Amino acid sequence: MPQLGESVVEGTVVRWIAKPGQRVERDEPLVEIATDKANTEIPSPSAGVLVEQLAKEGAVVAVGAPLARLDESGAQSQAAPSQTAQPARAAPSQAAQPAAEVRATPVGRNVAQEHGLDLSKVQGSGTGGRVTKADVNSYLEKGATAAQQSELRPPSSTFPGQRAPTAPPPAYSQPPVAAPYYSQPPPPSMAPAAGYAGFGPVAISLRAYKPPRYAPKEGDQVVPFDQRRRLIAEHMVYSKATSPHVPCTAEVDMGNLSRLRGEWKRAKETSGKAPSFLVGICRAAVQALAEFPRLNAVVQDETLIQRKDVNLGVAVETEKGLLVPVMRRANELSVLGLSRALDDLALRARSGKVTADELSGGSFTVSNPGLKGNLFGAAIINQPQVGILRMGEIVKRPVVRELDGEDVIVIRPMMYLTLSYDHRVIDGVTGNGFLHRVRELIEAAKFAL
Numbered sequence: 001m002p003q004l005g006e007s008v009v010e011g012t013v014v015r016w017i018a019k020p021g022q023r024v025e026r027d028e029p030l031v032e033i034a035t036d037k038a039n040t041e042i043p044s045p046s047a048g049v050l051v052e053q054l055a056k057e058g059a060v061v062a063v064g065a066p067l068a069r070l071d072e073s074g075a076q077s078q079a080a081p082s083q084t085a086q087p088a089r090a091a092p093s094q095a096a097q098p099a100a101e102v103r104a105t106p107v108g109r110n111v112a113q114e115h116g117l118d119l120s121k122v123q124g125s126g127t128g129g130r131v132t133k134a135d136v137n138s139y140l141e142k143g144a145t146a147a148q149q150s151e152l153r154p155p156s157s158t159f160p161g162q163r164a165p166t167a168p169p170p171a172y173s174q175p176p177v178a179a180p181y182y183s184q185p186p187p188p189s190m191a192p193a194a195g196y197a198g199f200g201p202v203a204i205s206l207r208a209y210k211p212p213r214y215a216p217k218e219g220d221q222v223v224p225f226d227q228r229r230r231l232i233a234e235h236m237v238y239s240k241a242t243s244p245h246v247p248c249t250a251e252v253d254m255g256n257l258s259r260l261r262g263e264w265k266r267a268k269e270t271s272g273k274a275p276s277f278l279v280g281i282c283r284a285a286v287q288a289l290a291e292f293p294r295l296n297a298v299v300q301d302e303t304l305i306q307r308k309d310v311n312l313g314v315a316v317e318t319e320k321g322l323l324v325p326v327m328r329r330a331n332e333l334s335v336l337g338l339s340r341a342l343d344d345l346a347l348r349a350r351s352g353k354v355t356a357d358e359l360s361g362g363s364f365t366v367s368n369p370g371l372k373g374n375l376f377g378a379a380i381i382n383q384p385q386v387g388i389l390r391m392g393e394i395v396k397r398p399v400v401r402e403l404d405g406e407d408v409i410v411i412r413p414m415m416y417l418t419l420s421y422d423h424r425v426i427d428g429v430t431g432n433g434f435l436h437r438v439r440e441l442i443e444a445a446k447f448a449l
Contacts, residue, residue, distance in 0.1 A: 001061045002042065004035055004356045010062045010105075011035045014227055018050045024070075031055075031067060034227040038323065038359050039352070048072040060105050060126055104131035107234055111136045133234075228321040239383045243299075243422040247378035250435050254394050254413045256445035264335075269449055275339035277394065278314070278368045281417070282338050284441035285366055285389055286310050286330050292434040294426060296363045298384040304425045313362030313382060314342060315369075316349045323349045324382055326362040336449050367391065376416035386425055389438070392416035417442075 004011060011033040018030045029041040030050070048070040055061050055068070102119040104112070108131045112119050115136075122139045124131035216222055225233065257280045265274035289296040289310050297306045312330035316323050325345035327333065333341060348354045365388040367379045372393065379390040394415045401410050417438065421431040441447075 001033070001063050001065050001067050003063050004033065004040055008035045008063065008356050010060055011040075012227065013055045013057050013059050013061060013067075014039060015057055016053055017041065018044070020050055020053060023047075023049050033061075034231075035356055038354060038356050039228060039320070040356065041352075042067070044070065046070060046072055060130055060132075102131060103129060105133065107133045108136050110234075110238060115140060226320065232321055235383065236380050239380050242383060243381050243386075244424060245378065245381060245420050246423045246426075246428070246431065247418055247420050248428075248432055248435055249376055249416050249418045250439045252415050252417050252439050253399070253443050254415050257442055258413055260445045260447065264449060267449055269336055275335055275449075276342075278366070278391065279335060279339045279342060280442065280445070280447065281368075281389070281391060281438075282312060282314065282327075282330065282342070282366055283335050283447050284438045285364065286312060286333075286338075287441055288434055288437040289364060290331065291437060292430060294430055295387045295421070295434050297386050297425070298363060299386060299422065299425060300384065304386070307363040309363070311361050311363045313365040313385075314345070315365065315367040315379075316346045317369075318350045318352075320352075323354065323359060324362065324365060325349050325354050325358050326360065328361075334449060335447050365389070376418050378418050378420045381420055381422055386422040387431070387434075388420050389435075390418045390420070392418070 001011060012035075014032040014034045016031050018024050018028070024030060024044045024047065026045070026047045027043040030044045031042050031053075033040050033042055051069040051071045053068050054066045061067060102122075103124065104119055105126060108126075109119065111117075111133050112122070112131075117136065117140070119131055119136075122131050122135050125135050126132040254277065257277065261274040261277070261280070264270050265272060293306045294304070296310055297304050299305075309329045310331040311326050311328055313324040313326045316325060325348075327338065327341045327345065330338060330341075345354060345358065348358075362382060362385060364385060365379075365382045367388055367390045369377070369379075369390065370393075374391075374393045375395075376392040377390060379388045381388050392415050394413050396411050397414045398409050399412050399414065400407050401412075402408070417435065419431060419435045419438075
C-alpha cells in the first residue's frame, strides 16, 4: 500500500481491477483504493502475474501493508483463486505501535470522539480487529450500562473556553434561578423523571430517536451510497455538528467586473479566453483574507491557527460527487495564474487524476454551485476551516443608484454572495467586515492580469 498523500495513513480497497492469474504490465492499474480524500487507482510496480489478492474488497489497509503478490517471472501456475484471498496483514509499523493504542478507522475514531466514547470498550470487527464506524454506532445504539455511561468522556469543549460541568448542581425544592447547561446528556442519577415539569432545558439524547424505515415498493430505485458519497455525508454531518454556522449575504454589482473581463479577453496574455467570474471572486477573496487573517485559519482543539499561506479550495462537481481541490499559495498567484491553476485542477478532478494532497490542506473555500436558478444559499464549512464563500446566479435587476444628486433606477447585473462562518471563532463584526470587503473589491474591479 503506497503513501497516497501527506496526511493519508490508510485506505479502503474499493475494487480489484486485475484478477488472480492475470498478467499485468508495469504501471497498469491493479486496484482502486479510497482514502478520506479521493479514490485512486494503484498501478502495478512491475510487470508480472497477479498471484494473490491479500486484501479483500472493503478491507482497510495501512500504508506499507501488503496488497497483493506478483510473480515477476510470469508463472501463472502459482496464481491463486480470488476466493482464497486473505485479509490485509498488519503493517510492521502497526505491530510496533503501543499496546494501549486502539486500532480504528479514521471515521470510527471521529464518531467515537464526537460521543466522548472510549474506543477500548468497543469490540472491533474490521481487519485485524480494527474498530469501524459500524462498531461504534452499534455500541452506542445498544446503549451502555449506567456504570459505562458514567465513564464516557465529555467533549474537551463545545467552543474555545467552554467545558462540561464537573459536578451536578444542588437539588432545589423550588425552580432554580438558572438551569444548568450540559454539553452531553446528564448521568442517569440526574435524568428527569417522567412527566418532568421543572424549569430550564431537558437534555435530549438523539440516540433515542430513529426515523421509521421505509420499505421500497415496486418501481422504487434503491441507489446505495458509493465510497465518495459516504465520505461526503460523513464530512457534512460532522461539520454541521461541530461548527455553529452563521450565514451572511451581500448583494454585489458585477457590472465593473463584467467590463473588466471584456478587457481581459482582448489582452494578448489570455489568447481570447477571459478568466471567469469565479476567478474574479477568488482574487477578491484572497485579497480580503490578507486583511482579515482570522478567516484564513483552521481550528485545532481549542486553538485557532491563522495560516500564512492562502491555500484556496474551490468546490468542483464531478460525475462521482463533489471534490474540493486546493490552489496552494493562492496569495502569490496573479489573476492569470489563478485562472490556469483552477482550470488545471478542475480538469484533473473531473477526470479522476487529482491527487490526495491536492484535495487537502485548504485554509478557505469558494463554492460555485452553478449559474442556473441559483439565487443564493449557504454552503457548509469545509472542516477544519472556519469560512466558505458561496456564489449565486448573476441576474440583471433594477437597482437604485445616485446620478447628479438624484436617485435613479438602473438595470445592473447583480449577484448574491453568501459567507458561512464558524461562530466559535468568528464574530459578526469580523465575518460581515470580510464579506463587505470582498464586495468592495469585486465592485471596484481593479484586478491586474
